[in-house]
Amino acid sequence: MVKKMVIAVISPAWGKDGMRVSGDVSPYLMLAALLFSMGLYVALTRKNAVVLLLAVEVMLLSSLIVFTALYHFGASNLGFLEHDFPGMPGVGAQIFALVILAVAAAEIAVGLAIVIALYRLKPDSNVDGFRTMKH
Amino acid sequence: MESIIVFFSLAFVTLLGLVMLMAFSRVLHMIFSATLTFIGLAAIFFVLGAPFLGVVQIIVYVGAVTILAVFSIMLTRHDTVDPTEKSLNLKKIAALIPPIGFFAVMYLAIARTPLFMSGSPQPPLSGKALGEVLFSPMYVLSFELMGVLLLGALIAAVFLAKE
Amino acid sequence: MAVQLIWILIGAPLVTLLLLTLFGRLLERVAAIVATLLMGVAWIASLYLLWYVRFHGAVVTPELPWLVLGDRVFSLSFWASMLGTWMSVIVTTISLLVHIYSIGYMHKDARIVRYYQYLALFTGAMLALVLSPNLIMFYIFWELVGAASFLLIGFDTERPAARQAALKAFLVTRFGDIGLFIGIIYAYHVFGHLDIETIRSAFLNGTVGSDVATVLSLLLFLGAMGKSGQFPLHVWLPDAMEGPTPVSALIHAATMVAAGVYLVALMFPVFEASPFALLFVTWIGSITALMAAILAVVQTDMKKVLAYSTVSQLGYMMTALGLGSVEAAMYHLTTHAFFKALLFLSAGAVFALTGTYNLERMGGLYRQRPVLGTVFLIGTLALVGLPPLSGYFSKERILGQAFASGSFAGWILLITVFLTAFYMGRLFGLTFLGQTRGEQQGFVPRSMQWTLYGLVFITLLTSVLELDMSQLYSTFLGMRAVHSGTMWVAPVAVLLSLFALIWSYVIFVRGSLYCLMTDRRRVVYKILKERFFIDAFYEKAVIAVAMFLGRLSLWLDRYIVEGLVYASAYTAKGIGWVASRLNNGHIQRYTYLAAIFIVFLLVWILFL
Numbered sequence: 040m041v042k043k044m045v046i047a048v049i050s051p052a053w054g055k056d057g058m059r060v061s062g063d064v065s066p067y068l069m070l071a072a073l074l075f076s077m078g079l080y081v082a083l084t085r086k087n088a089v090v091l092l093l094a095v096e097v098m099l100l101s102s103l104i105v106f107t108a109l110y111h112f113g114a115s116n117l118g119f120l121e122h123d124f125p126g127m128p129g130v131g132a133q134i135f136a137l138v139i140l141a142v143a144a145a146e147i148a149v150g151l152a153i154v155i156a157l158y159r160l161k162p163d164s165n166v167d168g169f170r171t172m173k174h
Numbered sequence: 175m176e177s178i179i180v181f182f183s184l185a186f187v188t189l190l191g192l193v194m195l196m197a198f199s200r201v202l203h204m205i206f207s208a209t210l211t212f213i214g215l216a217a218i219f220f221v222l223g224a225p226f227l228g229v230v231q232i233i234v235y236v237g238a239v240t241i242l243a244v245f246s247i248m249l250t251r252h253d254t255v256d257p258t259e260k261s262l263n264l265k266k267i268a269a270l271i272p273p274i275g276f277f278a279v280m281y282l283a284i285a286r287t288p289l290f291m292s293g294s295p296q297p298p299l300s301g302k303a304l305g306e307v308l309f310s311p312m313y314v315l316s317f318e319l320m321g322v323l324l325l326g327a328l329i330a331a332v333f334l335a336k337e
Numbered sequence: 338m339a340v341q342l343i344w345i346l347i348g349a350p351l352v353t354l355l356l357l358t359l360f361g362r363l364l365e366r367v368a369a370i371v372a373t374l375l376m377g378v379a380w381i382a383s384l385y386l387l388w389y390v391r392f393h394g395a396v397v398t399p400e401l402p403w404l405v406l407g408d409r410v411f412s413l414s415f416w417a418s419m420l421g422t423w424m425s426v427i428v429t430t431i432s433l434l435v436h437i438y439s440i441g442y443m444h445k446d447a448r449i450v451r452y453y454q455y456l457a458l459f460t461g462a463m464l465a466l467v468l469s470p471n472l473i474m475f476y477i478f479w480e481l482v483g484a485a486s487f488l489l490i491g492f493d494t495e496r497p498a499a500r501q502a503a504l505k506a507f508l509v510t511r512f513g514d515i516g517l518f519i520g521i522i523y524a525y526h527v528f529g530h531l532d533i534e535t536i537r538s539a540f541l542n543g544t545v546g547s548d549v550a551t552v553l554s555l556l557l558f559l560g561a562m563g564k565s566g567q568f569p570l571h572v573w574l575p576d577a578m579e580g581p582t583p584v585s586a587l588i589h590a591a592t593m594v595a596a597g598v599y600l601v602a603l604m605f606p607v608f609e610a611s612p613f614a615l616l617f618v619t620w621i622g623s624i625t626a627l628m629a630a631i632l633a634v635v636q637t638d639m640k641k642v643l644a645y646s647t648v649s650q651l652g653y654m655m656t657a658l659g660l661g662s663v664e665a666a667m668y669h670l671t672t673h674a675f676f677k678a679l680l681f682l683s684a685g686a687v688f689a690l691t692g693t694y695n696l697e698r699m700g701g702l703y704r705q706r707p708v709l710g711t712v713f714l715i716g717t718l719a720l721v722g723l724p725p726l727s728g729y730f731s732k733e734r735i736l737g738q739a740f741a742s743g744s745f746a747g748w749i750l751l752i753t754v755f756l757t758a759f760y761m762g763r764l765f766g767l768t769f770l771g772q773t774r775g776e777q778q779g780f781v782p783r784s785m786q787w788t789l790y791g792l793v794f795i796t797l798l799t800s801v802l803e804l805d806m807s808q809l810y811s812t813f814l815g816m817r818a819v820h821s822g823t824m825w826v827a828p829v830a831v832l833l834s835l836f837a838l839i840w841s842y843v844i845f846v847r848g849s850l851y852c853l854m855t856d857r858r859r860v861v862y863k864i865l866k867e868r869f870f871i872d873a874f875y876e877k878a879v880i881a882v883a884m885f886l887g888r889l890s891l892w893l894d895r896y897i898v899e900g901l902v903y904a905s906a907y908t909a910k911g912i913g914w915v916a917s918r919l920n921n922g923h924i925q926r927y928t929y930l931a932a933i934f935i936v937f938l939l940v941w942i943l944f945l
Contacts, residue, residue, distance in 0.1 A: 065284050067222070070185045072280035074211075076273035077192045083269040083929050087201050089246045091925075093208045096239060097192065100215050103227070111222040111296055133224055133299055134313050140227070141320045144234050145327035151246045152331035158250040166924055272932035279939045333906050 067108035074101035086165040088154045092147055099143040106136040180221055188214030201247055209240045223298035339396040342386045343415050343468065346425060349379035350461030354454055361450040369443075372453040373436040376460065380429040383464075387422045395419065397470065409530075416470030416533075420667070424467040424599055427671060428592050430795070431678050432460045434788045435587040438682055441782025442583055442689070452492060456587070459485035463592050467599060472521045472531040475600075479517065479560070482596060483510050486588050490580040499579040506573040513563015513570050517600075520556030527553070533603065540606035550610035557604055558618060565597025566648045567655060568625040572872050574648050578640040582688065585640060586681035590647050591674035598654045598670050602663045609661070619659030623749040626652030630756035634763065635865045639684045639694040642764050646720065647677060649753060656746050657735040665738050669731035672799055676719035676728060679792040683713045686785055687768060696767045703769040710769045712789050717765050719796050721758045721834045727799040733827045740826050751830065758834035762841030771846040 078097035085091055110132040158164060191211030195204050212235040219228035308317050353375045357368055364371060390396060400412040417425075436456065443449050462485055466478035484507075491503030525531055527549055528539065539545050561567070566574040577589050588594070601608060601618065608614050626649045633645035650673050657666035686709055687702065688694055703710035719726040722733070732754070739747035867873060 066181055066185075067218075068284045069281065070188070070218075072277055072284065073189065074192065075280075076277040077189070077196070079276060079932055080269060080273040081192070081195055083272065083925060083932065084196075084266055085204075086925075087204075088250075089243050090195075090201060090204050090208075093205065093239075093243055094195075096235070097208065097211060100212070100231075100235075103231075104215070104218060104222075107219055107222040107224045107227060110224070110299070129296070130299065130304075130307050131313075133227065133304060134308060134316070136224070136227055137230070137304075137308075138316055138320055140230060140234065141324060144239070145323050147239055147242065148327050148331045149334070151242050152334040154246050155249055156334045162250075164247075164250040269929065272929065272936050275936040276932070276939070279936060279943065283939075283943050329902070329906070330909065 064108050064112040067104060071101040071104040071108070074098075074104070088157075088164055088166050089151070091166060092150045092154070095150075096143055096147055099139060099146075103136045103139055106132045106139075110136075184214055184218050184221065188218065190214075202244070205240065205243045205247065208243075209236055212236050212240070223296055225298055226301040226304050229301075339386065339389045339393070339417065340398050342382050342389065343396065343398050343417055345382040346379050346386060346429075347415065347461065347465055347468065349375045349382070350457040350464065353457035354461065357450055357454045357457065361454070365450055368450045368453050369436070369440045372457060373433070373440065375457075376429065376433045376436045379460070379464070380433045383422070383425045383429040386417055387426050390417050390419055390422045411471070411473055411531075413474065414470055415465070415468040417468055420599070420602060421467040421469075423667070423671075424595070425464050427595075427674050428460065428463050428467070431587055431591045431674060432456070434678065434682075434791055435583045437791075438586075438685070438785050438788040439581075439583045441784035442685055443581065444782065448492075452581075455485055455488045455492070456584075459489060459588065459593075463596070466596060470533055472524060472533060472536075475533070476517065476521055479564070479596065480514065482593055483507060483514070483564070486510075486577075486593055489584045489588060490577050492581055492584065493579070496579070502573075502576040502579040506577050509570050509573040510563040513560045516556045516559025516563075518560075520553055520560065523556060524553055537604070537606045540610050543610070545610065547611050550607050551613050554604070554608045554611050554614035555617065557600060557607065558614065558621075561597030561600045561655075562621065563597070564600075565594050565651045565655065566625070567597070567621050567652065568628055569871060571625060571629065571648045572868070572875060575636075575641050575644045575868075578638070578644050582640065582681055582685035585644070586678045586685075589644065590677035590681050594647060594651055595654075595670050595674065598651065598658065598666055601655070601658045602667055605658070605663050608658070615659050615661065617659070619656050619746050622652045622655030622657075622659050623746040623753075624652070625649070626656060626753045627749050627756070630753045630760065632865055632868055633760040634756065635862060637696050639687065639696060639699075639764065639768065640681070642696075642760060643677070643680055643684060646680075646757070646760070647673075649757065650677070650720075653732070653735055653750065653753075656750060657738060660735075660738050660742050660746065662734070662738045665731070665734040669735055672719070672727040672731040672796075675792060675795050675799060676716045676726075679716040679789065679796055680713065680720065682785065682789055682792065683709065683716060686789060687713075689782065689785065696764070699768045700771045701769070709789075712793055713769065714765065715793055715796060717761045721761050721838065722754065723831060723834060727796055729827075729831070732830065736826045736830055747826070751826075751833065754830045755833045755837045758837035759841050762838040763845045766842050766846040770842070 075098050078094045078101065081094035082091055082098065085094065110129050154164075161168065188211050191207045191209070191214060194207035194210065198204050198207060212231065216228045216231040216236065219225075219231055307313060353372050356371060357364065361368065386396075396417040398415045400414040402410050402412045404411040436453075439452065439456070443452055446452065459482060462478045462481035466475060466482060469475040469478060487503045487507040490506050491500050493499040521531065524536060527545070528536060540550060563570045574589060574594070578585055580588075608618065629645045629649035629652060633642050633649065636642045636645060650669070654666040654669050654673075657663075657669060684694065687699070690702070690706065690709070691699055693699070715726070719728040722728040722731075724730075736747065736750055736754070739750055864870070
C-alpha cells in the first residue's frame with residue numbers, strides 16, 4: 040500500500056502499465072535526473088547558505104522538466120495528472136509544474152529571509168556555523 | 175534531426191551552468207552560473223511547449239531569485255571563497271554517494287520503463303489556454319491556494335527579515 | 338480644423354501644467370506670463386470654436402478606445418456642442434482675466450508657480466468637463482474640478498481656516514457627487530452605455546418611462562446641488578471665501594458652481610420627462626435663492642456677502658431650469674458669471690487699498706477712488722437687475738417664465754429681488770459711501786485695474802448687445818423669447834429694487850431707519866448670524882456620526898485584523914519552535930542522511 044503511494048508520488052513515469060508517448064522523451068528525463076543529482080551534490084557539499092538554497096531550487100526545477108517533457112510528448116496515462124480537457128490531454132502536468140514553481144518561489148523567498156535573519160543573530164554565512172539546535 | 179541538436183545544446187548549457195557552479199570558488203560566480211542554468215531551463219521549457227512556464231521561469235528565477243540571492247550575499251558577510259574548496263576530503267567523497275546512487279537508480283528506471291510510442295506530440299500550450307484551464311472548476315482551487323501560499327510566504331519573509 | 342481647435346483648447350492648460358511642473362523653478366519669474374499667454378491661446382481657440390460650431394453644428398473629435406470590458410468599449414473623445422462651447426468661452430474668458438489679475442494680486446506670493454499650476458489644472462478640467470460626450474468622462478472631470486477647487490481654496494496652507502474650508506468644500510460636494518455617481522451607474526444599468534447625446538434623444542423621443550426619469554434626474558440633481566451650492570448643500574460656499582480672491586472669482590462665482598447648472602441643462606430632457614423632478618428643482622432653487630439672500634444681509638465680510646449672493650443667483654438659475662426654461666438659466670449664468678467676477682475682483686482691489694474685507698472698517702471709498710467705486714457700482718447694478726444692464730434682461734426672463742407658468746416660485750423670486758437689491762445696496766453703501774471708518778492706503782496693481790476695466794467692458798457689452806439687438810442672444814443660444822403675458826413683472830421688479838436700494842441707503846449709510854435684521858440684540862440677528870443653524874446641525878449630527886464610525890473602524894482594524902495577523906505569525910513561530918526541537922546540529926548532515934535514505938527507498942521500490 041505504501042509502496043503504491045510512493046510510486047505514484049515519486050515516479051511520474053510509472054502509470055498503471057507504462058506511458059504512451061511519442062518521440063523520444065527519455066533524454067529529457069535523463070537530463071532531469073542528472074540535474075537533480077548534480078544539484079544534490081552541490082547541496083551536500085557547499086557551505087554557503089545562499090548557494091545551498093540555489094542548489095535546492097535547481098533540484099526542484101529538474102522535476103519541472105519531467106512534467107513538461109511528459110506533457111509535450113503526448114503522455115497519456117499519467118495517473119493522477121491525467122485530467123483531460125477537450126483537445127488538451129494531460130494538461131494537468133503543466134498545471135502541476137506551475138504549482139511546483141510557485142512553491143519553489145515561495146520557499147526560496149522564505150529561505151533567504153531566514154538566512155538574513157540568522158545572519159543578524161550571528162554574522163556567519165556558512166551553514167555549519169549554526170549548530171545550536173541540538174537536542 | 176534538428177531536435178537532437180536543440181536538445182543537446184540546451185542540455186549542454188544547463189549542465190554547464192551546474193558544472194561551473196561546482197567549479198567556481200567565489201560565491202558570486204556561483205550564483206551567476208546558477209542563473210545560466212535557469213536560463214537554459216527556461217529555453218528547455220519553451221522547446222517543450224510550455225511558453226508560459228518558460229516566461230514565468232525567466233521572470234521568477236532569472237529575475238527575482240537571482241537578485242534575491244545576490245542581495246542576500248551582499249547583506250551577509252561571506253567568505254568570498256568557500257572554504258571547502260581546495261581539499262578533497264572524506265566529506266566530499268562521501269557526498270558523492272547519494273547523487274551517484276540516485277542517478278544510477280533513475281537511469282535504470284528510465285531505461286527500463288516501457289514507453290509506448292502511440293500518443294501524439296502536444297502543441298505548445300499558450301498562456302490563454304493555460305489560463306482557461308487554470309480557472310476551470312478543476313484547478314481553480316489549487317490556483318487560489320497557490321495565491322494564499324505566496325501570500326503566506328510574503329508575510330513570513332517580511333516578518334522574519336525585519337528588525 | 339475644428340478638431341484641432343478642440344485639441345488646442347484642451348491642450349493649452351495641459352501644456353501650462355506640464356511646463357510649470359517640469360520647469361517651475363526655472364520659470365518662476367515668468368510663470369505668470371507664460372500661464373497667461375497660454376490661457377490667451379485657449380481663449381482665442383474657444384471663441385473660434387464657438388463661431389465654428391454656431392454655423393457648422395457640433396464637432397466631435399475621433400474616438401480613442403480606452404477601456405475594454407468584454408464587448409463593451411468606453412472611449413475618450415471630446416464633443417463641442419453649442420452648450421458646451423458656450424460654457425467654454427465663459428470659462429476661458431474669466432480664467433484669462435483671472436490670470437491677468439493674479440499677476441498683480443499674487444505678486445508677492447512665494448508659491449506663485451504652484452498657484453498657476455492649480456489654475457491650469459482647474460481650467461483644463463473645467464474645459465474638458467463641458468466638452469465631454471459621455472458621462473464617464475464627465476464624472477472624471479467633475480471630480481477633478483472638485484479636487485482643483487480643494488487645492489485652490491486651501492492654497493494658504495499655513496492658515497487652519499483655509500485648510501478647514503477646503504476640506505469642508507470637498508466633503509460637502511463629495512456628498513452630492515455620490516448622487517451623481519449612483520445616477521451614472523443607474524443610467525448605465527438602464528441604457529447599457531453612457532453617451533450623453535443618445536441618452537438625451539432617448540428621453541426626448543419619450544421612449545423612457547417617467548419613473549426612470551425621476552430617479553435619474555433626482556440623482557443627477559444631487560450632484561448639481563453639491564457643486565452649485567443649493568440648499569442644504571450650500572454650506573461650503575461661504576467658507577470657500579478663505580481662498581484667494583481671484584480664485585473666488587473664477588471658481589465660486591463664474592465657473593465651477595455653474596457646473597451644476599450646466600449638468601441640469603445638459604441632461605434637461607431627463608428632467609423634462611419627470612414633472613416631479615422639475616417641481617423639486619424649482620422648490621430647491623427658490624428656497625436657496627430666498628434663504629441665501631436673507632443671510633447676505635447680515636454678513637460683515639465683503640466676500641461673504643458676495644458668496645451668499647452667488648448662492649442666491651444660482652438658486653435663480655435652478656429655478657429657471659425647474660420651470661422648464663434652459664435658455665433663461667443659461668442666459669443668467671452667462672451674465673452672472675461676468676458681473677459676479679467683476680464684483681469679486683473689485684473686492685480684491687478694495688482689499689489692496691484698505692487691507693481688509695471687513696465692512697465695518699470701510700467707508701467713504703468713493704471719495705478717494707471714484708473710478709473703483711464706479712466699477713463696483715456697475716457690477717452692483719447689473720446684479721440687482723437695473724436696466725439697461727445685463728442682469729436686468731436675464732432676471733426678467735426668469736421672472737417672466739416664473740409668472741407665466743403660474744408658479745409659486747415667481748413670488749419667492751420677487752421677494753428675493755427685493756432682498757438682493759437690499760443687501761447689495763448695503764454692501765455698496767458701507768464700502769464706498771458714508772463716513773470713512775478705516776484707513777485707505779495701498780494701491781491697486783496695474784494688472785488688476787486692466788482686468789476690472791475688461792470686465793466692465795464685457796458687462797456693458799452684454800448689456801448693450803441685448804438692448805441693441807435683443808435677438809442676438811436669442812439666436813446665438815437658440816433661445817425662445819420670453820412669454821408676453823407677463824409684461825408687468827419686469828417693471829415691478831425694477832421698482833422693488835430701486836426701493837430696496839434707497840431703503841438700504843437710508844438705513845445703513847444714514848443710519849436713520851431701523852433694520853430689524855441687523856440689530857445685534859435681537860434674536861432674528863442671532864439666527865441669521867448662525868446661518869439658520871444649518872452648519873451647526875451638520876457639525877453635530879453628521880460629523881459626529883462620521884467620526885464615530887471612523888473610530889470604530891480604527892478599533893476594528895487595530896485589534897481584530899492586526900490581531901489575526903499577529904496570531905498567525907505567532908502560531909507559525911510556535912510551530913517552528915516545536916519542530917526545531919526535533920533537529921539538531923548540521924543541516925547538511927541531515928540533508929545527506931535524507932538523500933541516502935531516499936536513494937535506498939527508490940532502489941527498494943523500483944527494483945526489489
